[in-house]
Amino acid sequence: MVDSNQSEFRKRDLLYVLPLWLLSLILPDPHLDYRQEGRFRKRDLFYSGALLLLPIVWPNPHLHYVMILAGINAILALGLSLFLGYTGQISLGHAAFFGTGAYTTAILTTRYGFPPLVAFWASAAAAACLSYLIGRPILKLKGYFLALATLGFGEIFLVVVREAQGLTGGVIGIFGIPWFSVAGFSFDTYVKQYYLVWGVFMGLLLFCKNLIRSKMGRAFLAVAASEDAASSVGIKVAHIKLGAFVLGAAFAGFAGNLFACVISTANPEAFGLNLSVLVIMMVILGGMGNLYGPIAGAIFLTWLLDILGKYQEYSLPIYALILILLLITFPDGIGTRLNIRFLYLISYWGRKRRRERLDI
Amino acid sequence: MTPWAHIPQLLFSGITMGAIYALVGLGFVTIARASQIINFAQGEFVMLGGMITFILLKGGGMPYPLAALVAVLLVIIIGFALHIMVVYPLRKASLPILLMATLGASIFMSNTAALVFGTLPRTLPAFLGNQPLQIGGIFVTSQSLFVVGATFLLLISLYLLSHRTMTGKAMEASSTDSLGADLTGISRNLMVFLAFGVSAGMGAIAGIFITPIFYTSYCAGTLIGLKGFVAAVLGGWGKNSGAILGGFVLGVVESLSVAFIPSGYKDAVAFVMLLLILNFRPKGILGSPFIDSRRW
Numbered sequence: 047m048v049d050s051n052q053s054e055f056r057k058r059d060l061l062y063v064l065p066l067w068l069l070s071l072i073l074p075d076p077h078l079d080y081r082q083e084g085r086f087r088k089r090d091l092f093y094s095g096a097l098l099l100l101p102i103v104w105p106n107p108h109l110h111y112v113m114i115l116a117g118i119n120a121i122l123a124l125g126l127s128l129f130l131g132y133t134g135q136i137s138l139g140h141a142a143f144f145g146t147g148a149y150t151t152a153i154l155t156t157r158y159g160f161p162p163l164v165a166f167w168a169s170a171a172a173a174a175c176l177s178y179l180i181g182r183p184i185l186k187l188k189g190y191f192l193a194l195a196t197l198g199f200g201e202i203f204l205v206v207v208r209e210a211q212g213l214t215g216g217v218i219g220i221f222g223i224p225w226f227s228v229a230g231f232s233f234d235t236y237v238k239q240y241y242l243v244w245g246v247f248m249g250l251l252l253f254c255k256n257l258i259r260s261k262m263g264r265a266f267l268a269v270a271a272s273e274d275a276a277s278s279v280g281i282k283v284a285h286i287k288l289g290a291f292v293l294g295a296a297f298a299g300f301a302g303n304l305f306a307c308v309i310s311t312a313n314p315e316a317f318g319l320n321l322s323v324l325v326i327m328m329v330i331l332g333g334m335g336n337l338y339g340p341i342a343g344a345i346f347l348t349w350l351l352d353i354l355g356k357y358q359e360y361s362l363p364i365y366a367l368i369l370i371l372l373l374i375t376f377p378d379g380i381g382t383r384l385n386i387r388f389l390y391l392i393s394y395w396g397r398k399r400r401r402e403r404l405d406i
Numbered sequence: 407m408t409p410w411a412h413i414p415q416l417l418f419s420g421i422t423m424g425a426i427y428a429l430v431g432l433g434f435v436t437i438a439r440a441s442q443i444i445n446f447a448q449g450e451f452v453m454l455g456g457m458i459t460f461i462l463l464k465g466g467g468m469p470y471p472l473a474a475l476v477a478v479l480l481v482i483i484i485g486f487a488l489h490i491m492v493v494y495p496l497r498k499a500s501l502p503i504l505l506m507a508t509l510g511a512s513i514f515m516s517n518t519a520a521l522v523f524g525t526l527p528r529t530l531p532a533f534l535g536n537q538p539l540q541i542g543g544i545f546v547t548s549q550s551l552f553v554v555g556a557t558f559l560l561l562i563s564l565y566l567l568s569h570r571t572m573t574g575k576a577m578e579a580s581s582t583d584s585l586g587a588d589l590t591g592i593s594r595n596l597m598v599f600l601a602f603g604v605s606a607g608m609g610a611i612a613g614i615f616i617t618p619i620f621y622t623s624y625c626a627g628t629l630i631g632l633k634g635f636v637a638a639v640l641g642g643w644g645k646n647s648g649a650i651l652g653g654f655v656l657g658v659v660e661s662l663s664v665a666f667i668p669s670g671y672k673d674a675v676a677f678v679m680l681l682l683i684l685n686f687r688p689k690g691i692l693g694s695p696f697i698d699s700r701r702w
Binding site for chain 1: 444491492495496499500501502503505506507509510511513514517518520521628629632635636639643668670671673674676677678680681684685688
């Protein structure tokens with residue numbers, strides 16, 4: 047993952063030293079401590095404390111709302127990170143599973159009166175079943191062809207949702223989805239929903255932390271590194287890919303459920319290609335093969351979209367421009383690139399001092 | 407009236423649409439033959455071709471052929487710019503990065519077009535007047551006949567360009583064996599640069615052809631680009647003949663499907679065909695020079 051040309055000294059790095067040092071305190075660093083990623087560290091305490099206290103120290107409803115969306119996006123990005131970041135496969139149809147979750151919730155709660163908790167699990171199950179059915183045939187494809195096939199699946203999903211009006215309400219969608227509630231306690235304010243979304247997220251993050259230290263998680267990394275090598279040590283590559291795909295889809299199902307409960311509508315416009323692109327961008331900008339990066343990417347991009355929303359018709363061109371610039375500047379993730387440069391800088395200075403001492 | 411009565415009419419409109427898909431698919435193949443890159447912004451060239459011609463014709467008051475020519479040249483320049491600003495800096499990046507970058511460029515182009523040209527759907531007058539001709543039992547617009555004829559001329563010239571000139575051969579060489587191309591003194595970056603120009607030009611021509619038949623709006627490019635890509639995969643990825651065959655097959659099947667299923671599902675037909683072909687014969691109808699030898 048690390049380019050060889052990154053180990054050269056560049057003068058412009060001297061400009062980065064201070065921001066790099068500050069960032070390296072909080073940014074995830076996959077290349078240094080990926081072995082400890084599954085363990086609980088002091089940094090985790092800092093992250094979770096910050097998330098817990100945020101709505102209390104900054105009581106701004108708009109902030110809470112954006113952070114709810116960021117939490118939903120973070121769940122999506124976490125799921126895709128298993129498939130794209132760890133297993134190294136690309137999917138442009140992730141929004142379809144998100145949509146499946148949202149529509150399952152909408153239909154179960156508004157038409158059949160199921161409690162939201164049942165819909166919560168049913169959404170993940172529906173998304174996982176759908177992803178299993180679609181993943182079996184298409185996961186033998188690689189690279190661009192996998193991207194194209196998943197993209198085609200996403201488009202078919204959108205067309206079906208728009209046209210099957212009896213089931214999904216067509217272009218207008220489904221309204222009046224009830225708030226999420228557990229045993230009579232209703233999550234009816236932004237603050238409560240904030241804790242709900244980030245609570246679910248924490249649970250899924252713990253699951254992922256354990257998963258990537260398990261046999262299956264190690265197999266994900268092996269498949270990403272080389273499919274031939276992985277199969278030569280007895281890893282069933284097709285099973286592993288399918289497992290990552292189904293898990294990612296189940297996460298998207300959870301996210302879809304929370305989204306439907308927060309927004310209280312399900313509408314096909316929200317589940318298009320743009321969302322899939324956004325989620326992939328979160329994973330790429332956060333850094334592949336790393337759990338914290340996609341979260342940072344999700345929070346960053348959700349805020350970016352919210353800030354750009356002020357500029358109305360200019361927002362999307364500026365957004366696309368920023369994405370392209372970020373991709374060109376940080377092709378292997380913002381945190382990854384900055385941390386590598388920072389580490390290199392330290393080691394360069396260390397070597398320089400040693401050279402001077404030895405008087406070579 | 408039974409669905410069968412519409413078949414000849416639908417067949418003809420399918421062939422017209424197929425010619426457009428073939429042109430868009432060839433745009434993808436031209437770039438892939440030079441560099442294995444897939445440019446997801448290809449559909450935006452189609453949209454820009456139609457939109458810029460409309461603006462030059464209505465706003466600039468240019469005569470039709472001149473407006474079309476200027477539009478094609480402008481889109482070719484945009485294609486070059488896309489290569490210089492997005493694809494060239496990322497030439498060593500991994501697949502998802504490049505994919506996202508071209509998709510980002512696509513979002514940028516379509517939304518900038520919405521800002522510059524407005525969000526209203528636009529249409530152009532037909533090249534040769536609007537009277538439909540009646541041939542046998544079916545009505546044929548002169549525009550459709552012109553599109554099919556001109557597409558064949560373009561296909562022939564593209565064939566000559568890619569198989570009979572030194573540049574075309576060099577383009578193919580830089581894709582099939584990069585080290586060999588370097589050793590024989592072919593500049594691979596230049597070849598990709600040229601391929602982007604050719605592909606943008608073909609996209610723009612497809613856009614100018616299609617705008618009199620269908621309305622073009624700022625968001626129309628994405629879907630038509632994707633269907634062009636589906637056509638190229640359907641016929642055999644990486645082959646010019648494959649893109650042409652795939653384009654016509656896709657156009658005809660999509661058009662005929664309207665007779666049998668609700669027309670709202672028409673857009674899904676292309677992608678269902680894509681999933682079927684990728685599952686049962688990933689090489690495509692005519693076979694692909696890329697798929698067996700490389701890890702795609």
